Amino acid sequence: MGGLLTKPATESSVDRLTTLSRDIEEKTRYLTDALRSKGLEAPSYKANGLSDFPLTEVEAVRTRQELVALTKELHDLVLGPRESLKNMAWESVSYIPLQAICEFKIAEAVPLTGSICYEELAIKVHDLTGIMIVPSDLRRLMRLAIANNIFQEPKIGSVAHNRASLLLLEDESLASWTAFYTMDLLAPISQTVAAMKAWPGSQETNQTGVNIAFNHNESFFDHLQADEARARRYDLMLQSHGQREGYNLSHTVSGYPWAKLGKATVVDMGGNEGFVAIALAEAFPSLSFIVQDLEGMRTPEMMDKIPEHLSSQISLTTHDFFQPQTETGDAYLFRHIFHAFSDKYAINILRALIPGLKPGARIIINDIVLPDPGVVSRLEEKSIRTMDVLMKAVCNSREREMDDWKSLFEQADKRFRWQGAWKTSGRLWFIESTWEP
Numbered sequence: 001m002g003g004l005l006t007k008p009a010t011e012s013s014v015d016r017l018t019t020l021s022r023d024i025e026e027k028t029r030y031l032t033d034a035l036r037s038k039g040l041e042a043p044s045y046k047a048n049g050l051s052d053f054p055l056t057e058v059e060a061v062r063t064r065q066e067l068v069a070l071t072k073e074l075h076d077l078v079l080g081p082r083e084s085l086k087n088m089a090w091e092s093v094s095y096i097p098l099q100a101i102c103e104f105k106i107a108e109a110v111p112l113t114g115s116i117c118y119e120e121l122a123i124k125v126h127d128l129t130g131i132m133i134v135p136s137d138l139r140r141l142m143r144l145a146i147a148n149n150i151f152q153e154p155k156i157g158s159v160a161h162n163r164a165s166l167l168l169l170e171d172e173s174l175a176s177w178t179a180f181y182t183m184d185l186l187a188p189i190s191q192t193v194a195a196m197k198a199w200p201g202s203q204e205t206n207q208t209g210v211n212i213a214f215n216h217n218e219s220f221f222d223h224l225q226a227d228e229a230r231a232r233r234y235d236l237m238l239q240s241h242g243q244r245e246g247y248n249l250s251h252t253v254s255g256y257p258w259a260k261l262g263k264a265t266v267v268d269m270g271g272n273e274g275f276v277a278i279a280l281a282e283a284f285p286s287l288s289f290i291v292q293d294l295e296g297m298r299t300p301e302m303m304d305k306i307p308e309h310l311s312s313q314i315s316l317t318t319h320d321f322f323q324p325q326t327e328t329g330d331a332y333l334f335r336h337i338f339h340a341f342s343d344k345y346a347i348n349i350l351r352a353l354i355p356g357l358k359p360g361a362r363i364i365i366n367d368i369v370l371p372d373p374g375v376v377s378r379l380e381e382k383s384i385r386t387m388d389v390l391m392k393a394v395c396n397s398r399e400r401e402m403d404d405w406k407s408l409f410e411q412a413d414k415r416f417r418w419q420g421a422w423k424t425s426g427r428l429w430f431i432e433s434t435w436e437p
């Protein structure tokens with residue numbers, strides 16, 4: 001557990017700083033020794049630096065996470081509560097250059113090697129996007145981005161790539177993650193409090209910050225489907241999410257006893273373009289998958305993403321999970337689905353399954369179970385609380401506590417039998433019920 005800023009009560013505030021710096025030193029040494037012993041580099045922002053920490057052993061990952069929590073605590077304490085609060089609010093300004101980098105295609109406009117002056121960069125941006133931005137505005141945006149470690153200015157007046165900005169070119173899903181959170185979500189996020197004031201306690205999918213920001217009456221998923229480029233950004237953003245520590249697909253693969261299903265068909269509900277099914281099919285050749293999602297989310301680029309050797313194991317189909325289920329599978333997987341729907345709609349999703357369910361069919365949910373405050377590490381706490389509030393912002397939905405999950409099945413139909421819930425090695429849990437008519 002890591003660094004609640006008001007704990008422990010027995011340690012003086014001055015001693016806490018000493019303890020933190022000592023723990024930080026110790027954990028840094030553990031990691032640097034491990035890197036040196038393997039002849040590995042540490043991550044760096046130099047253009048040719050390493051983008052990710054290269055140690056993947058369980059102990060190294062744990063130590064790194066603790067180090068992130070400890071350095072954050074030391075950072076916050078040294079700043080002090082007053083300045084930390086100011087910084088948190090002030091940080092909102094940093095999203096302007098981040099959004100501009102995505103909208104103006106600046107990663108594409110800066111040459112891969114060498115640098116470009118602001119005047120030429122403005123011309124390049126115009127060539128690429130048709131957007132006219134004066135060099136002096138570009139310079140001020142870029143200098144804040146550079147202060148946030150994206151791009152560099154090797155000589156005054158000229159911009160060059162660094163490791164972070166190059167990643168926007170090299171990793172399409174990461175670039176989509178950045179673009180989605182700035183171009184698509186920043187406006188709805190900024191309107192969420194307004195939506196909560198306008199529609200107190202609403203469970204409706206069309207009474208959110210999305211509706212105020214974009215001035216329409218559609219749900220978030222209809223909003224995504226209305227624009228192919230946006231739907232594609234969302235799909236790719238999800239891939240990037242699936243690669244994040246804690247949300248990595250490996251936890252979905254290892255966290256459920258899939259082998260016990262034997263030769264079985266799993267219907268992956270809201271399975272997007274099938275990346276979860278791909279990971280599971282690779283690991284469990286006896287399983288086959290029917291991946292269902294909305295028609296509008298299947299952009300042409302996404303349709304041929306199933307690797308050739310898995311094509312007999314995975315089929316991509318379209319199905320709206322609010323409509324009666326027509327596939328009779330052995331199991332129905334819902335990964336990151338229910339958290340996007342308020343109880344009223346989540347219950348409808350479960351009920352819509354019933355026409356397809358055979359006795360003993362499994363409903364397997366891979367999602368967050370909210371703990372009481374302070375039970376998990378600060379890092380994990382921040383991550384799952386962020387997800388919970390994000391779900392309010394875009395869908396008027398929520399993450400759920402254990403009893404909420406049980407109650408969802410009970411309210412949907414008494415024939416769902418609760419089988420239990422357990423945490424994976426990552427942030428998500430498995431929650432399981434079977435159909436016992």
Ligand SMILES: C[S@@+](CC[C@H](N)C(=O)[O-])C[C@H]1O[C@@H](n2cnc3c(N)ncnc32)[C@H](O)[C@@H]1O
Pocket residue numbers: 221238242269270271272273276292293294297319320321322334335336337340
């Ligand atoms: C948060 S994503 C989860 C994707 C994937 N299961 C995962 O684990 O990353 C939610 C998915 O549900 C899909 N979805 C939303 N509404 C749906 C509906 N009514 N019927 C089927 N799929 C839907 C979205 O298109 C999206 O792909």
